[in-house]
Amino acid sequence: MVQGSSNMSLIQVRELTKIYRLGDIDVRALNNVSVTVEQGESVAIMGPSGSGKSTFMHILGCLDTPTSGRYFLEDEDIGYLGRDELARIRNQKIGFVFQGFNLLPRTSALENVELPMLYNGISSRERRERAMMALKEVGLEDRWDHQPNQLSGGQQQRVALARALVNKAPLILADEPTGNLDTKTSAEIMEIFVKLNSESNITVILVTHEPAIAAYSRRTIKFLDGFIVGDTR
Amino acid sequence: MRSALTILGIIIGVTAVIAMLAVGTGARKEIAKQISSMGSNLLIILPGATTAGGVRMGSGTQPTLSLSDAEAIQKQCPWVSDVAPIFSGIAQVVYGHQNWSTGVIGSFPNILVVRNWPLDSGRPFTQQDVKNATKVCIIGQTVVENLFGSSDPLGKIIRINKIPFTIIGVLSHKGQSAQGQDQDDTIYVPVTTAQKKLFGTSFPGMLRVIMVKAKSSEDLPLAENQINELLRQRHHIGRDRENDFTVRNLTQIMEAAEQSTRVMTLLLGAIASVSLLVGGIGIMNIMLVSVTERTREIGIRMAVGAKTWDIRLQFIIEALTLSLIGGIIGIIIGISGSKILSILAGWTTIITPFSVLLAFGFSGLVGMFFGFYPAYQASLLNPIDALRYE
Incomplete structure (x- = not known):
C-alpha cells in the first residue's frame, strides 16, 4: 500500500490485547480491541479507572507494546518495530500532551518546545524559528524565555x-490534558485542540472522564474492563 | 556542591599525575645534569683497593697507579677516547693581599674534555706543558672570585704553596656536584708540575686517580674489561690475586640514583591511580543518583523521540564534563603545586605538554568509563514507567 494515499486510515488497531502480569495473576488490560481512526478525526476516550483506556493510549503512543494484535499507524506495522524505531515514530508522527504537563524543569519554554527537534537533526536556527512559531500558535510567544515554574x-x-x-505530527495524543486545570482554563485549552483539529486537520485523541471535555470531540469511545463498550459519533 | 565533592577525587588524581610527572622528569633531568657535569661515559680508576689478608686500607691508599699506566691505557685500549691522570692536593693560593685554600689538580690537557668542562677565557695547558712541568694553571670561578674579585685574572701570577704560577685560562661556571661540593673551587695544573713541584711524594710518578672516558656508553663495559686486563698485566698480578686497583663505572651510580626517583615516581603514580579510581567511582555514584532523580526527564525525552544513544550520550557527556572540569582544576593545582614544591623543597620539576595531555586524557577516560554504566541504565528505562515516576 502507498503511504499517504487518500483512502488510508491514520490508525488501524486489530484485536489488540495487553496482558500484565501482577505476581501470579494475569491482568487483561485490553481485550481484542479493534478501532479505526481516520485522519482529521477528534476522538474522546472515556471510561473509569482500570478500564484500559490509558493502556490503549500508551500503545497508540508507541510508549508500550501490545501482547497480541496489530497496530498500523499510517500503514506502518508498529508491532514489529524496535526501541529506536518506536522513538522515531513518536518523534515524527505523534505529539503528546500529559495531565502533569511533563515539561523539563529549569528550562525555558522555547527550549522545551525545541526538545523534539533535538532528536531529528534539525539545525539550531530552524529549531528556534519553528519553536517560536509553535509558541505563537498557542498564544505564548511573549513568554518564550519563562521557565515552567514561572x-x-x-x-x-x-x-x-x-x-x-512542533514536529508537524499528524496525531496528537492527550492524556487527561485538563485534569490539573480549572474550568475556565480547561475551556481555553480545549479551544486550541478544536482549532488545531479543524484548521490544521490534526487528528486529536484525548482521554478524559469529564463529559464536558469529551463534548468537544466529535467521536467518543467508551472503555470498560478492557473492552470497547461504546463508539458514538 | 555535590558535584564539587564528586570531582574532588578527580582533582586529586590529576594533581598527583601532574606532580608525579613533573617531579619524575625533573629528577631525571637533574641526575642527568649532575652526571654530565662529572663528564659522560666515565670510568674512574682508583689505586690500591685491597690487601687480601692482613690490614685492608681504603681505596687510594696504595701508590699503585702511575703516569705510565695512564699512558698505556691511552695507547692500548681502543674503546677509550681520553685518559686523564689525576694527582691532586690542597694548597694555599696567594695573590697580592688575598689568599685562599683550594684543591689543586694535576692532570693532562684533556681533563677538560673528560670532565666536559669548557674554558671561559684563555687557553688550556698543552702536552708540552706536561712534558716540561711548566708552572701554568687554569683556575675555577670560585678561586677567581676570592682572589681577584672583578678584575681579570688572565696572565696574572699567583703563588701556589709559595711557587709562582701563570694563569693561562679560566674555567666556566659549573656549580655543585652531585655530592654538593663546589666544583668551581679548583685549580688545574699540568700533572707533572703537581707531582714534581707542588706536592712531593716518595713514589715518583704516582697518581691518585685515573679518569677514563669511553668512546660511547655502549663501549663502557668493554673499556672496563680492557683496562682491568691491561692493568693486571702491567702490575704483574697473578691469576688468583686480587686487583691492586678499582675501576668504577659512573653509570652504575647514575642507575642507583635513577632507581630512587623511579620509586618516587611509582609512589606518586600509585596515589594518582587510586584517587582517579575513587574519583571515577564518585562520578559513577553521582550519575546513578542523577539518573534516578531525573527519571521523569528521561521519560519526557524518550516520549518526544530520544533514542537509546541520545539518552546515553547525554549522560556520558555529563559525566565527561564533570571529570574534565576536575581534570582542568587538577592540572592547574598540579602545575602550581609543582612550582611551589620546586621553590620550597628545591626540587627540579618539569611540566611537559605531554604530562598535561596525559592527565587530561586520563580524567576524560575516567569520566567515560564510569559514566557509561549510569548512562546505560538510563537508556534501558521503559518510557511509560519513566514518565510515571514520581
Whole structure:
C-alpha cells in the first residue's frame, strides 16, 4: 500500500490485547480491541479507572507494546518495530500532551518546545524559528524565555501543546490534558485542540472522564474492563 | 556542591599525575645534569683497593697507579677516547693581599674534555706543558672570585704553596656536584708540575686517580674489561690475586640514583591511580543518583523521540564534563603545586605538554568509563514507567 494515499486510515488497531502480569495473576488490560481512526478525526476516550483506556493510549503512543494484535499507524506495522524505531515514530508522527504537563524543569519554554527537534537533526536556527512559531500558535510567544515554574498551569499546558505541534505530527495524543486545570482554563485549552483539529486537520485523541471535555470531540469511545463498550459519533 | 565533592577525587588524581610527572622528569633531568657535569661515559680508576689478608686500607691508599699506566691505557685500549691522570692536593693560593685554600689538580690537557668542562677565557695547558712541568694553571670561578674579585685574572701570577704560577685560562661556571661540593673551587695544573713541584711524594710518578672516558656508553663495559686486563698485566698480578686497583663505572651510580626517583615516581603514580579510581567511582555514584532523580526527564525525552544513544550520550557527556572540569582544576593545582614544591623543597620539576595531555586524557577516560554504566541504565528505562515516576 502507498503511504499517504487518500483512502488510508491514520490508525488501524486489530484485536489488540495487553496482558500484565501482577505476581501470579494475569491482568487483561485490553481485550481484542479493534478501532479505526481516520485522519482529521477528534476522538474522546472515556471510561473509569482500570478500564484500559490509558493502556490503549500508551500503545497508540508507541510508549508500550501490545501482547497480541496489530497496530498500523499510517500503514506502518508498529508491532514489529524496535526501541529506536518506536522513538522515531513518536518523534515524527505523534505529539503528546500529559495531565502533569511533563515539561523539563529549569528550562525555558522555547527550549522545551525545541526538545523534539533535538532528536531529528534539525539545525539550531530552524529549531528556534519553528519553536517560536509553535509558541505563537498557542498564544505564548511573549513568554518564550519563562521557565515552567514561572508559568501558570494553563500556560504550561500550552507550552506542552506547542511541543506536540512542533514536529508537524499528524496525531496528537492527550492524556487527561485538563485534569490539573480549572474550568475556565480547561475551556481555553480545549479551544486550541478544536482549532488545531479543524484548521490544521490534526487528528486529536484525548482521554478524559469529564463529559464536558469529551463534548468537544466529535467521536467518543467508551472503555470498560478492557473492552470497547461504546463508539458514538 | 555535590558535584564539587564528586570531582574532588578527580582533582586529586590529576594533581598527583601532574606532580608525579613533573617531579619524575625533573629528577631525571637533574641526575642527568649532575652526571654530565662529572663528564659522560666515565670510568674512574682508583689505586690500591685491597690487601687480601692482613690490614685492608681504603681505596687510594696504595701508590699503585702511575703516569705510565695512564699512558698505556691511552695507547692500548681502543674503546677509550681520553685518559686523564689525576694527582691532586690542597694548597694555599696567594695573590697580592688575598689568599685562599683550594684543591689543586694535576692532570693532562684533556681533563677538560673528560670532565666536559669548557674554558671561559684563555687557553688550556698543552702536552708540552706536561712534558716540561711548566708552572701554568687554569683556575675555577670560585678561586677567581676570592682572589681577584672583578678584575681579570688572565696572565696574572699567583703563588701556589709559595711557587709562582701563570694563569693561562679560566674555567666556566659549573656549580655543585652531585655530592654538593663546589666544583668551581679548583685549580688545574699540568700533572707533572703537581707531582714534581707542588706536592712531593716518595713514589715518583704516582697518581691518585685515573679518569677514563669511553668512546660511547655502549663501549663502557668493554673499556672496563680492557683496562682491568691491561692493568693486571702491567702490575704483574697473578691469576688468583686480587686487583691492586678499582675501576668504577659512573653509570652504575647514575642507575642507583635513577632507581630512587623511579620509586618516587611509582609512589606518586600509585596515589594518582587510586584517587582517579575513587574519583571515577564518585562520578559513577553521582550519575546513578542523577539518573534516578531525573527519571521523569528521561521519560519526557524518550516520549518526544530520544533514542537509546541520545539518552546515553547525554549522560556520558555529563559525566565527561564533570571529570574534565576536575581534570582542568587538577592540572592547574598540579602545575602550581609543582612550582611551589620546586621553590620550597628545591626540587627540579618539569611540566611537559605531554604530562598535561596525559592527565587530561586520563580524567576524560575516567569520566567515560564510569559514566557509561549510569548512562546505560538510563537508556534501558521503559518510557511509560519513566514518565510515571514520581
